[in-house]
Amino acid sequence: MPGPHLDATRMVRRAAQELFPGAVVAIGTGLPCYLPGEFPPGAGAWFLADSGVLGYRGLETDGAAVDAGGNAVALRPGGAFTGVVDVAGILRGGHTDIAILQPSQVAANGDFVHWTTESTQGLFAPGSAVDMAYGASKVVAVMPHTYPQGRKNIVTSCNLPVDGVGRIDIIITDAAVIKVGPAGLELMEIAPGWTTDDIVAITDAPLTISSGVKEMTFNVPTLEPPNKVYATAFEALADVPEGSVINVDGFAGPGGMAHYLMVGLRDVGVKGLQLISNTAGIARMSAFGAPNIIDHSILVENNQVAKATASYPVSPSASRASAFEEAYNRGESKLEVVPQGTLAERLRCGGAGVAAFYTPTGAGTLLAEGKETRTIDGKEYILETGLRADFCIIRGHKADTLGNVVYKGTSRNFNPVMATTAKITVVEVDEIVEPGELGPEEIVTPGLFVDRIVLRPPDFSAYL
């Protein structure tokens, strides 16, 4: 007789071993809901439930917060609330490292069925499982091996409509751990008291037995939160590669512009940069600024800017050309003009994993030339693509050490959307606080979007 089936706690503890410090982990309904509760409050992982809660502990009454399964949960310090659209963006935009789901069936090629059964066939119940499975870098299935009534849930091919094709990477059951690879399923671990033959007997799909097959363990890893705080702007940007695409926040004037990071980027001196920004540096020339204020011009004058993508690239007055306009006229920098709302939406979509969208803005104009157009309900739209970047420098008011950011007034502008689009997002703030000091409803940019935090020195001047 094989050993006992594992209980839910042991299953999720084994699943917890798939996490790493700083991981963003989407928690599906069912068994996965038990996982966050296995970690202490300060653990360095972001648990995300599609109910709109980020950074929580499992199954504790807090009153306001519920997870995807409708269970009451308590926020961890630094946890935040977000809307369902933002949750979908976090999932679709590639910001999720691991999704943990409870499918009802997984096939040898990683296809899965999420909770649909023969009796509920036709009434799909994917919830957010589809978004999670397609958005996360790694998808972990936590499920009973045979349930109910001994039904074999790991199958050669699914006999019900699937909710994801080839998406499952690893299956953790109440009896075994099975890896899904290109060659099929590989048995990696077995529960105490079970033999490999026992597992083969309860698995419909063919299994290869790993040469290193071992007994499952249930220790939960310690996840130290990664340090995001950098001492200086220069250090936070020292590894920006030549030719990088960089989002630079700011509307047009001194507010909401990361002056200290701009100086850091200038001092790093890396060339061939492609800036995505509302302006290409006009604060020195416009009503917004002052003649000697720091703006993109310091990068242009240092010959670092190969291209700007902007809505308001040049000075309002042709007679007072900005550094960028002069560089453009000399043929040193290229320019892509994008309507401001299209720029914001291209960034939003880029960050949320939406490849392209149709917008009425610019239809029939110079800026629509060469773009696909489509008439929908009698109105003309043009196709615009999402934007992504290598680095992003943004300006917040306060951040906690987890990277949660709040902004001040109209200085919010492009910051929150830009933060979602870059591989490395660096934020400059007036104050860095401990997790829990920013209210969860107040947090605008959840820390999972922020990689590096720099304090703007109190004696730093935004003027040259």
Next chain:
Amino acid sequence: MTSLEELAEKDRLPREIVAMRVAKELPDGAYVNLGIGIPTLVSSFVPEGRTVYYHSESGILNCGPIAEEGEEDIDLINAGGQYLQSVGGMSFFDSAEAFAMIRGGHVDVTVLGSHQVSATGDLANWMLPQRGVGNVGGAMDLAAGAAGVIVAMEHTDRQGNPKIVEECTFPLTGKGCAYLIVTDLAVIECDGKGLTLLEVAPGWTPEEVQQLTGAKLTISPDVKEFEL
């Protein structure tokens, strides 16, 4: 017929009066976005008893008045770079949401300046071809998204050329988006097919306004002097 030289010498309405005439068009309770130039002045002239909520693409709804000198806050600006006073009921949002409000049709009226407006309501206000580069900013989104665009501008450019034309020769901002044009000489309705002259500045005849207009105007049978 009055000669063009004589017309160039005639008094035109000051910018404030143009703004005042535009303000009369704003319905009570409307969400309104004001562009740069004459449009910015409109907020000072909303008729008493009407409440209008100003939206700015800098990410603020319910903009307060312009800040007093010495009270400027770099974190509280409108899209024209003016510093605003903090008022109760204002809210802040990011650029994507600011433009979702515009593109989604939630802003009722936009008032924009323009280089040219065509007989069919096309707008060209973002680029002068001779400069080679232009600042589109939020203009194209406003033209495409707002429920209606009122154009507020001078009737002719600095050289005296008509800014209201049969077809725009400058790069377009949007097609068929203007429904009303208020200038320092006239109020003109635009129904997408043609232009109707509704009001003229004091001392001007409809024929004189037509002389300085590059597109055919239908003169309304009720044409009257500017009504403030």
